[in-house]
Amino acid sequence: MRVVLMSGSSHPVLGAALAEALGVEPGRCEIDRFPDGEHHVEVIEEVRGCDVYLLQSLGPPVDSHLMELLLLVDACRRRGAGRVTALVPYFAYARQDRRETGREPLGARLVADLIRASGLDRIVTLDLHSPAVEGCFNLPVEHLSAMPLLAERLRQIVTPGSVIVAPDLGAMKRAERFAALLKLPVAVVHKRRTSGSQVHVHHITGDVKGCTPILVDDMISTAGTIEAAVQALLEAGCEPQVTVVATHSLLVGPSIERLRRLPLLRLLTTDSVPRPAALPIPLETVSIASLLARAIEMLRAGLSGH
Structure with a gap:
């Protein structure tokens, strides 16, 4: 499958460095907002049958970047992508991996369920706050370390x-x-x-x-x-x-x-x-661009990205 790398709006500089490390042109997508504040995402790149990698770090503003990632995954799925992998160097809500008082949500599990529901096949992340967060996902997680x-x-x-x-x-x-x-x-x-x-x-x-x-x-x-x-x-x-x-x-x-x-x-x-x-x-x-590039190459070869 042809590799397509696209970046959300959270970290365009890292996206450009990763594209250079992989020797590919960044995939084309448009991200803006409707007047009422809703995200509008459009995947311009032809992704049918492709191996798509979406880079979106979930730093501040966290919820905005998370929603953008969900919409990007769904757009790629609906355009016929063969496989969709999210590259999420910083995974937000990872500190909410347990309930201290019994009165709060299990935020890490909820976010993992939302990501899975979007149609994602696999996630690559970096130095999770707690390794236990991997257990919140019911899809493959490549947990890298810097x-x-x-x-x-x-x-x-x-x-x-x-x-x-x-x-x-x-x-x-x-x-x-x-x-x-x-x-x-x-x-x-x-x-x-x-x-x-x-x-x-x-x-x-x-x-x-x-x-x-x-x-x-x-x-x-x-x-x-x-x-x-x-x-x-x-x-x-x-x-x-x-x-x-x-x-x-x-x-x-x-x-x-x-x-x-x-x-x-x-x-x-x-x-x-x-x-x-x-x-x-x-x-x-x-820079973690080379680390992410190596992980993608290993995954393409059918090996673990670790």
């Missing part, structure tokens, strides 16, 4: 005094994997979340005094967890030279101001979501 790409960059900047730090228990496995790749010790910050953007630290497990911390997490949203962790590390005697590593840097709400106040050497992240060209923080971005 950790090897980020670790490769870190190898060039770590020192013998570096320590990998998990800013909370949820990031522990990720920190252990980075530590194994870089042959560095691990520390863990124990926190209690008091609100959606406020965090209180209890204590730190691991020797961090005099060390240069490298905090690793899957995502940064408001940066409340990172801010609290860095403050606790400095109080514990860490060097005031902090590196933060995250696959998804949403940088919403008070995140930029919080990061500006920290002794931040660098924020190392990927281009899983777009962001302004100029930010008042030392931001370094590793």
Whole structure:
């Protein structure tokens, strides 16, 4: 089947980089809105019998980008696409993978059901907030990781005094994997979340005094967890030279101001979501275009994209 790559409106720069990596021309589609705010999607590209890949990262505005993806999938199906795969580097609602109080919805499962109902055959995503989210889908999920790409960059900047730090228990496995790749010790910050953007630290497990911390997490949203962790590390005697590593840097709400106040050497992240060209923080971005391109090539060959 002929390969067709199309991008929604959420991340056109990554879409262009992926098309270049694959050596294909981006598929043509038109996306706008009706006067009442409804999305209007039209697939111009001939996709009948084709192997279609739709790139749409679900960063802010999340619900708008999600609806756009659903309409793109349905349009491709109705035009006779042979197979439709969604490339969703950042999968929103992944933090809603369980019910804490019994009074909230299971958002990750609901979104997975909506995507399946649109007619999608398969989804490719990157560093889900929780691996358990894969279980919400009743279609094939290719769960990629940017950790090897980020670790490769870190190898060039770590020192013998570096320590990998998990800013909370949820990031522990990720920190252990980075530590194994870089042959560095691990520390863990124990926190209690008091609100959606406020965090209180209890204590730190691991020797961090005099060390240069490298905090690793899957995502940064408001940066409340990172801010609290860095403050606790400095109080514990860490060097005031902090590196933060995250696959998804949403940088919403008070995140930029919080990061500006920290002794931040660098924020190392990927281009899983777009962001302004100029930010008042030392931001370094590793592209995931080659990772996505390799996954597509592996899937085309009938192999796992991992």
